[in-house]
Amino acid sequence: MDERAFAYSIDAKDTIVSLSDAWLEFARENRASELTRERVIGQPLWSFVSGWETRRLYEEVFVRVRSRKQSIELPFRCDSPDCFRFMRLLLSPGSGDGVECMGILVREQQRPFFSILDRAFPRTSTSLPMCSLCKRIYVFGARWLELEDAIRELDLFGHTRLPRIDYVVCDGCAPPQRLTQGGAAA
Secondary structure, eight states: OOOEEEEEEEOTTSBEEEEOHHHHHHHHHTTOTTOOHHHHTTSBGGGGOOSHHHHHHHHHHHHHHHHHTOOEEEEEEOOBTTEEEEEEEEEEEOGGGOEEEEEEEEEEEEOOOOGGGOTTSOEEEEEEEEETTTOOEEETTTEEEOHHHHHHHTTOTTOSSEEEEEEEOOTTTSTTTTOEETTEEO
16 A cells, blocks of 8 residues: 555644645545635634543654754554554754644555544543543553453453543553654654
């Protein structure tokens, strides 16, 4: 599969100022048709980022891109209920302290449907910590497990309501381990 790229730009105040047609198509493909150009452009990026740890990570990355005037690459997963997606986020200096963001789909792999990743699935008030970068789940306040292993260990198959996802950043994905500049560790 050829790599696919989905671009957006933010200004110096982290407001979204542009989206590529491919970004909008990706949103539609992933049942997020409410994310139209009219509803996204002009909005703070933070309106679309879940979890304070994830926001803090991106804020730190944006500071580095802006202050060093260098690109940073951040590997991450953007899974859907029936698909693994391995991606890279390339963040580059833009005009006037803006940042150009390019999500690149590196590899996609089908898998059985997992309701836990279905945004429309009914949720309980209980939260389940999931790393926003690698999609591992923190179980029993003790260890990080791959999604499939966590679902099995927590016995989440066949439930009519599932815990809500609380996006965090696991120890293995926290900076500086995952940030790269020009292909080298930051």
